[in-house]
Amino acid sequence: MFGLLLLLCLPPALGAVDFSDYENGYQVRLSIKTALGDEAYEWNESEMFLFRATIAFAMRQFTKTEAYGIDNIVVRNQTQRVSFWFIVTSPENPAQTVEKETVEKAIRRSRNRINNAFLLTDKTLEFLGIPPTLAAPISPATPPWLIVFGVVIGLVCAGIVALLTSSVVKRRRGNKAKQLPEEEDPAKGTDKGITCEDRNGVYNQGFSDDDRLTQL
Amino acid sequence: MSGDVVKSMSAETQMEEPKATEERPKWDNKVQYLLTCIGFAVGLGNVWRFPYLCQKYGGGAFLIPYLIALVFEGLPLLHLELAIGQRLRTGSIGVWNSISPYLGGVGLASMTVSFLVGLFYNTILAWILWYFFHSFQNPLPWENCPVNVNRTGYITECEKSTPVNYFWYRETLNITPNIETGGSLQWWLVLCLATAWCLVYVCFIRGIETIGKAVYVTATFPYLVLTIFLIRALTLPGASLGLTYLFTPQWETLKNPKVWLDAATQIFFSLSLAFGGLIAFSSYNPQKNDCQRDALIVGCVNSATSIYASIPIFAILGFKATENFNACLGENILALTNAFNIGDQNITVENYDDWFTHLNETEPSLVMDLHLRNCNLQTFLDQSASGTGLAFIVFTEAVIKMPASQVWAVLFFVMLFSLGLSSMFGNLEGVLTPLLDLNLVPKWMPKEVFTGLMCVVSFAVALIFTLGSGNYWLEIFNNYVGSLPLLIIAFFEITAVVFIYGINRFSDDIKWMTGQRPNLYWQATWRVISPLMLLVVFLAYIVVEAGEKPSYSAWNPNYVDFPLADVHAYPEWVYSICVLLSAVPCLLIPLAALYRLAQLLMKYMADRRTPNPYGNDSYVSDL
Numbered sequence: 001m002f003g004l005l006l007l008l009c010l011p012p013a014l015g016a017v018d019f020s021d022y023e024n025g026y027q028v029r030l031s032i033k034t035a036l037g038d039e040a041y042e043w044n045e046s047e048m049f050l051f052r053a054t055i056a057f058a059m060r061q062f063t064k065t066e067a068y069g070i071d072n073i074v075v076r077n078q079t080q081r082v083s084f085w086f087i088v089t090s091p092e093n094p095a096q097t098v099e100k101e102t103v104e105k106a107i108r109r110s111r112n113r114i115n116n117a118f119l120l121t122d123k124t125l126e127f128l129g130i131p132p133t134l135a136a137p138i139s140p141a142t143p144p145w146l147i148v149f150g151v152v153i154g155l156v157c158a159g160i161v162a163l164l165t166s167s168v169v170k171r172r173r174g175n176k177a178k179q180l181p182e183e184e185d186p187a188k189g190t191d192k193g194i195t196c197e198d199r200n201g202v203y204n205q206g207f208s209d210d211d212r213l214t215q216l
Numbered sequence: 217m218s219g220d221v222v223k224s225m226s227a228e229t230q231m232e233e234p235k236a237t238e239e240r241p242k243w244d245n246k247v248q249y250l251l252t253c254i255g256f257a258v259g260l261g262n263v264w265r266f267p268y269l270c271q272k273y274g275g276g277a278f279l280i281p282y283l284i285a286l287v288f289e290g291l292p293l294l295h296l297e298l299a300i301g302q303r304l305r306t307g308s309i310g311v312w313n314s315i316s317p318y319l320g321g322v323g324l325a326s327m328t329v330s331f332l333v334g335l336f337y338n339t340i341l342a343w344i345l346w347y348f349f350h351s352f353q354n355p356l357p358w359e360n361c362p363v364n365v366n367r368t369g370y371i372t373e374c375e376k377s378t379p380v381n382y383f384w385y386r387e388t389l390n391i392t393p394n395i396e397t398g399g400s401l402q403w404w405l406v407l408c409l410a411t412a413w414c415l416v417y418v419c420f421i422r423g424i425e426t427i428g429k430a431v432y433v434t435a436t437f438p439y440l441v442l443t444i445f446l447i448r449a450l451t452l453p454g455a456s457l458g459l460t461y462l463f464t465p466q467w468e469t470l471k472n473p474k475v476w477l478d479a480a481t482q483i484f485f486s487l488s489l490a491f492g493g494l495i496a497f498s499s500y501n502p503q504k505n506d507c508q509r510d511a512l513i514v515g516c517v518n519s520a521t522s523i524y525a526s527i528p529i530f531a532i533l534g535f536k537a538t539e540n541f542n543a544c545l546g547e548n549i550l551a552l553t554n555a556f557n558i559g560d561q562n563i564t565v566e567n568y569d570d571w572f573t574h575l576n577e578t579e580p581s582l583v584m585d586l587h588l589r590n591c592n593l594q595t596f597l598d599q600s601a602s603g604t605g606l607a608f609i610v611f612t613e614a615v616i617k618m619p620a621s622q623v624w625a626v627l628f629f630v631m632l633f634s635l636g637l638s639s640m641f642g643n644l645e646g647v648l649t650p651l652l653d654l655n656l657v658p659k660w661m662p663k664e665v666f667t668g669l670m671c672v673v674s675f676a677v678a679l680i681f682t683l684g685s686g687n688y689w690l691e692i693f694n695n696y697v698g699s700l701p702l703l704i705i706a707f708f709e710i711t712a713v714v715f716i717y718g719i720n721r722f723s724d725d726i727k728w729m730t731g732q733r734p735n736l737y738w739q740a741t742w743r744v745i746s747p748l749m750l751l752v753v754f755l756a757y758i759v760v761e762a763g764e765k766p767s768y769s770a771w772n773p774n775y776v777d778f779p780l781a782d783v784h785a786y787p788e789w790v791y792s793i794c795v796l797l798s799a800v801p802c803l804l805i806p807l808a809a810l811y812r813l814a815q816l817l818m819k820y821m822a823d824r825r826t827p828n829p830y831g832n833d834s835y836v837s838d839l
Contacts, residue, residue: 029554033561079557131368145349149407152349156414163421167664 024097025076025087026107027128032082035124043082047118048075052086054114055107059088059098062106067091104130240305241424242500248428250513252497253298255435255638257487257518260340260607263635267462267526268602269482273475274466279523281470281479286519289749290483292741293706294494295511295734296713301495302507303725307649308492311499312709313838315717321808322708323650325801326492329701330646332797333491335674336693337643338416339681340604341636342408344629346388347608349408351625358383359616377779380613385771388608392684393772394784399684406682413675416640420671421664423648424500427641434634441631442525445624449531452618458534461597462526477760480753485698487518490705493642496649506730508738529606536614537596544591548572551586604687607632644670688768692786696794700761701801703754708805710747719743766791 028051033040041047052073059068068091078084088098107114107130115125122132243249270278304311309323350357361374361382369375374382385391392399419430449455469475488494498507542565549563552575563571576583601610607628615624648667651657657666681690713722719742727733734742769781786794 031560080559081553081557082560083554083557144353145346148349148352149411152345153411153414156411156418159418160414160421163418163426164664167422167662171662 024100024103025085026100026103026130027083027085029126029128030082030118030120031124031126032118032120035120048078050117051075054110054117055086055088058106058110058114059103061110062102240500242502243424244428246505248431249497249501250510251431251435252424252427252638252641253494253510253514254517255431256493256497256642257514258435258438258521258635259486259488259639260632260636261482261486262518262522263525263529263632264604264606265602266482266486266522267529268600268606269478270526271462271530271600273472273478274469275461276463276465277467277470278475278479281476282483283519285476285480285483285749286515288741288745289480289753290487290489290519291511291515292738292746293484293489293710294487294515295508295738296710296742297489297494298498298507298511298514299722299726299729300713301498302501302503302505302729305499305503306653307496307499307651308646309650310653310838311495312712315712317836318809318812319708319712319716319805320812321805322705322712323492324804324808325701325705326490326495327647327650328801328804329697329705330491330493330643331674332693332697332801334640334643334647335678336681336690336697337636338412338640338674339409339678339686339690341416341633341640342405342412342682343388343604343608344632344636345411346404346408347612348626348629348633351622351629354622356612356616356621356625357387358612359621373773376773378613380609380616381779383612384608389687390684391687391771393774393782394770395685395688395768395790396787397685399686401679401682402684402686405686406679409675409678409682413671413678416637416644417668417671419637420641420644420648420667423652423663423667424497424645427645431638431641434638437634438631439521441627442528444627445528445532446524448618448624449528449535452531452535454535454538455531456534457538457593458530458532458597459527461534462530473756474760477753477756480749481699481703481757483519484706484753485702486522487515488639488642490702490709491642492646492650496645497642499649503729508726508730508732508734529611532614533600533610534597536610536617537593537599539614539617540596541591541593544589544596548588548591551588552583555582555586688770691768692790692794693797696797697801700754700757700798703750703757704802704805707747707750707754710742710750714742714747766794 030043032043049070052070052075055073056068056070059072060066068088072089072091072094073086074089075084075086088103090096090098107127111122111132115121118125243252300311301307304314306314307323308326309320312319312321312323358380361370361379363369364371371382373386377385388405390399390402419426419434484490498510501507545565545568549565549568552558552571553560553563556575556579558571572583599610600606611628612625615621615628618624644667648670651666652663657663680686683689713719719739722742723734723739765785767783767785769783772778772782775782
């Protein structure tokens with residue numbers, strides 16, 4: 001903790017740096033511990049060597065020549081964060097830097113390869129100024145929610161049909177059962193002395209079997 | 217003696233007629249009846265309104281006004297409704313007609329309110345279904361912002377607010393910026409609404425015959441899910457924080473009269489009183505049934521469920537607040553790490569404060585330029601919500617932070633759906649039973665067709681809520697239909713039973729049904745305390761509502777302070793609709809009385825002109 005504080009007191013550690021050399025340069029920021037947790041590797045010179053090699057590779061892929069070498073990638077201002085600036089010099093003329101846009105296009109094209117070389121992602125290996133390419137949203141042919149909807153509505157409709165047919169069947173069976181005893185009914189009816197024409201009877205709404213209320 | 221003739225006549229007709237047209241449907245067993253009543257009372261409000269009120273009004277202290285309201289207002293009214301339905305064996309219109317023909321309007325008002333509430337309640341179920349259908353994806357659709365057309369960034373509306381808000385307001389509701397802009401029918405919501413009504417129809421198709429079977433699942437499943445959530449929630453980090461926040465009593469809030477008003481209205485609406493549904497359910501009971509015990513069971517289970525549900529909800533909200541706090545700190549840590557080029561992961565949540573004070577001392581200007589967010593855990597905890605905001609915004613955000621989000625999302629939405637479905641049964645029975653009792657259903661129409669017709673008509677009218685401005689209309693229905701008319705209906709109910717039917721006669725009825733006369737507690741509450749409390753609540757409600765200018769929060773992406781809510785006042789024509797919605801059910805009560813009076817007067821005039829020697833003046837038709 002105190003060692004780090006001492007390091008912070010060193011002047012070049014702050015972000016306010018003279019940009020005049022670096023107008024064609026990019027700042028890079030790595031967050032290795034955030035990405036890998038316990039399996040984080042140490043950032044050392046060999047890792048920096050690999051980084052320069054991957055940038056050179058990206059330039060080669062983009063320009064489709066084999067002109068670029070490790071020496072064309074110049075790195076400055078390394079910090080504890082693990083952040084640094086780099087510029088790409090032209091292979092023909094080492095004093096001249098390659099245009100920012102060219103570098104950006106090269107890196108965007110090979111971004112996936114660069115990320116994988118370091119086991120990092122767009123968020124943990126940041127090139128400040130180069131926005132990450134957002135992944136295209138996967139849109140399947142049928143939205144998944146329609147499939148679930150189809151299943152649910154199918155089950156429900158099947159249930160409705162089943163219930164309706166069962167009640168139709170019950171009613172038909174009830175009607176058939178009613179027809180059989182009705183043939184014997186006239187004989188039964190005369191025995192009891194009831195001679196109404198309508199077997200159902202008429203509901204007399206004026207009569208309520210609760211005589212308390214009629215006291216009104 | 218006439219009773220004996222009746223009994224023998226009915227016995228004979230029953231022997232000759234296998235299909236007894238006058239035999240009332242009944243519950244298969246007592247459990248079905250109790251589960252149906254509990255399912256009707258326990259609804260969405262228990263999950264998303266009670267915890268919010270608890271948290272808003274000082275945690276554990278809120279339980280005091282709540283329990284007082286339950287004992288002096290909720291239980292007496294509940295017992296009254298169950299007893300009167302069981303005794304008079306008809307739905308709400310028949311019951312009040314039997315007590316006095318001039319009071320039929322009370323039943324009509326109940327029926328109207330049940331119908332209107334059923335319309336918007338099922339729309340909420342449609343929204344729940346929409347979220348349920350979308351819970352089977354990985355990642356969940358409300359987790360990330362969708363990418364814009366050029367794939368250069370995210371959609372601005374989503375970036376300015378949150379993915380969860382965007383999914384709710386844009387992809388679900390496709391909401392218009394204000395209520396005047398109607399928008400068009402959103403086809404996906406129409407599909408979900410149709411599914412919701414079909415699901416309701418399947419359970420409601422033969423009235424209580426099918427409802428009684430459905431409630432075995434819909435009334436018990438929520439308890440299972442709540443228990444699962446309880447176990448899961450208590451193991452989440454930050455759960456204890458949420459629980460202490462919820463239950464720490466703040467006794468000063470009890471001095472605020474609004475707390476007491478909200479407790480009284482909450483218990484009232486939570487028990488689903490004055491809808492007519494409870495009267496309908498108990499009318500299918502055998503007359504010799506202990507309704508007092510039923511009322512106590514339903515009332516206490518309802519309140520216990522509210523309290524039980526608030527535990528996992530608040531544990532999860534505490535977890536969400538902790539996650540948000542850590543994310544906020546994480547942003548600050550990243551900003552500091554990048555600005556000062558400190559080693560990765562050297563600043564952690566634990567030592568953040570030390571680092572911050574040190575850096576502020578050495579380089580205050582640079583720290584100031586970073587505009588670090590002030591991360592306060594209390595602020596995140598205070599971000600509470602009730603209603604649809606809790607379910608579709610706050611809870612969905614919490615779910616995406618939990619591992620295996622899809623499982624929790626599916627469980628949560630199925631639980632909400634079964635809670636709402638069992639309440640819908642009560643709403644629809646409150647409409648169906650009076651219609652059946654009034655013999656307004658043509659004899660040739662089977663019950664299945666009539667219930668289907670009811671569902672189709674309700675679906676057609678509820679299409680208003682699938683418009684772009686549907687959510688604003690739903691809020692209006694929720695605030696104006698489901699509140700004031702119910703208070704008035706309940707007041708008339710209790711005065712009708714106590715003063716017109718007669719409390720002594722009512723007590724005799726209960727003695728006949730249950731075997732014991734209602735004790736002093738019931739007598740005191742029915743005669744004095746409950747009517748008084750209802751009157752006070754009603755007046756206080758009017759005073760509070762009249763004092764505030766009615767306004768609503770709109771979601772307007774073009775608003776200057778977006779994503780803050782754009783608060784508008786209701787335009788005149790909308791406000792008049794609000795007043796109509798509140799007034800029409802209430803006006804049905806005097807209108808029905810006047811209609812009866814007019815009928816009586818006309819009959820009297822007709823009799824005066826041509827005296828009918830066979831006229832039997834003591835007979836008044838029920839129609």
